[in-house]
Amino acid sequence: MPSTTTLPVPVTAPLRIGPHVVDPPVVLAPMAGITNVAFRRLCREYGAGLYVCEMITTRALVERHPETMRMITFDPDEKPRSMQLYGVDPETMGRAVQMIVEEDLADHVDMNFGCPVPKVTRKGGGSALPYKRRLFAAIVRAAVRAAEPAGIPVTVKFRIGIDDDHVTYLDAGRIAEAEGAAAVALHGRTAAQRYSGEADWSAIARLKEAVTSIPVLGNGDIFSADDALRMVRETGCDGVVVGRGCLGRPWLFRDLQAAFAGLPIPTGPTLGEVAAVLRRHAELLAAHLGEGKGLRDLRKHMAWYLRGFPIGSQLRQRFGLVSTFDELDDLLGQLDHDAPFPEDAEGPRGRQGSPARVVLPEGWLDDPEDLSVPAGAEIDHSGG
Known part of the structure; x- marks a missing residue:
């Protein structure tokens, strides 16, 4: 795969986090x-x-x-x-x-x-x-x-x-x-x-x-x-x-x-190479969650993987609804595997949103030395 040069590497000591x-x-x-x-x-x-x-x-x-x-x-x-x-x-x-x-x-x-x-x-x-x-x-x-x-x-x-x-x-x-x-x-x-x-x-x-x-x-x-x-x-x-x-x-x-x-x-991967990565991701998710749940979980990744590639809105929409490996393989087969990595795929991705006032508990800013555990702040589930 062709390569491009990068900036000179900063001189830094090895990163150690405890024994690692x-x-x-x-x-x-x-x-x-x-x-x-x-x-x-x-x-x-x-x-x-x-x-x-x-x-x-x-x-x-x-x-x-x-x-x-x-x-x-x-x-x-x-x-x-x-x-x-x-x-x-x-x-x-x-x-x-x-x-x-x-x-x-x-x-x-x-x-x-x-x-x-x-x-x-x-x-x-x-x-x-x-x-x-x-x-x-x-x-x-x-x-x-x-x-x-x-x-x-x-x-x-x-x-x-x-x-x-x-x-x-x-x-x-x-x-x-x-x-x-x-x-x-x-x-x-x-x-x-x-x-x-x-x-x-x-x-x-x-x-x-x-x-x-x-x-x-x-x-x-x-x-x-x-x-x-x-x-x-x-x-x-x-x-x-x-x-x-x-x-x-x-x-x-x-x-x-x-x-x-x-x-x-x-250089960035071709669309065919991205398709192979996407398929690999699907396999790993299916091994972890099962095929149905794993491919549903993959849906949110589709727009990120396909960003900037010329694949058409209809095909893009179908990727976002995939639920089986047969569907996924059919869709991957319809892609132009030779399409080069697009320049506009670079840059920010994921959620960005806009600034907003931070919602805090009443009186939260009154005393920064307060040692009290905030009431109701313990979350009883993970990943949120």
């Missing part, structure tokens, strides 16, 4: 309904890195919610096994991590303090929680202490803040560092921005200056390998976290591996 060396320094961000074991395996087939499962809620884990227990599936060769936890109660967080240790459920725990979804922030969870500094510290401390006997590293992901008037990321980074986190990751947007506009990479640079003893990872607007190299160069971050950029593009991890190795980045 992450080379290249690339992390797949957990995405609800996306980063199940099937998608993670597909991405891992393209390159090394750290691949995080869908968000798991601490309450659902300790109560052994059946769907949650299914979601924490890992491939036998998936190392390290990386699990992201969502929680608002230090006690429940500690119990969840203790369960992970005692039952050998994962090798790395990431903590979610970046979710901007209204149903989460209105109860004080996700990206609303770091505003409560003492509570945030207590949750991180509980996870780190529970993980310590097994040597499992705990990392923490958060946003710039609630909005431009309530910026929390520097405090969050210093607190996580002080409480024993193995690394921190910053999505360069506020909760109010959600996924709109451009990520503020300068905030990642400022966090790197403030947090000096553990790795700082950058997240936001990495849609190509060159974006990743540019982020590292501009911010000094120790690695990158990739989310929406790999939707319908698992080969992005091949590109990232090449870029960080200083090798030419392969």
Whole structure:
């Protein structure tokens, strides 16, 4: 496959998260309904890195919610096994991590303090929680202490803040560092921005200056390998976290591996090659969920895989309704397999939306030192 050159590789030390060396320094961000074991395996087939499962809620884990227990599936060769936890109660967080240790459920725990979804922030969870500094510290401390006997590293992901008037990321980074986190990751947007506009990479640079003893990872607007190299160069971050950029593009991890190795980045795949990837994704989902449910789950990926290719609205619509392998193979056979990868397939993908006021519990902003666990914020199911 022809190749194109890329930017010079920034000189960085190897990324270490506890005992794990992450080379290249690339992390797949957990995405609800996306980063199940099937998608993670597909991405891992393209390159090394750290691949995080869908968000798991601490309450659902300790109560052994059946769907949650299914979601924490890992491939036998998936190392390290990386699990992201969502929680608002230090006690429940500690119990969840203790369960992970005692039952050998994962090798790395990431903590979610970046979710901007209204149903989460209105109860004080996700990206609303770091505003409560003492509570945030207590949750991180509980996870780190529970993980310590097994040597499992705990990392923490958060946003710039609630909005431009309530910026929390520097405090969050210093607190996580002080409480024993193995690394921190910053999505360069506020909760109010959600996924709109451009990520503020300068905030990642400022966090790197403030947090000096553990790795700082950058997240936001990495849609190509060159974006990743540019982020590292501009911010000094120790690695990158990739989310929406790999939707319908698992080969992005091949590109990232090449870029960080200083090798030419392969050109984008032809439509025939994309068809083969799509078929592989279907097989993995069917093995995980069964054919019917697996192919229904694949439907949401279709627009991402086929973005920019000239296939016609009618065929595109039929892909979004596929329910069997026979249907899928028939549709894949109708594609022009020689069609080159289109330029307009590059760039942002996935949800973007528009900025919005962050819905918070009443009186949430009154006292950032309040240690009270937000009422009703514990979620009893995972992946939301």
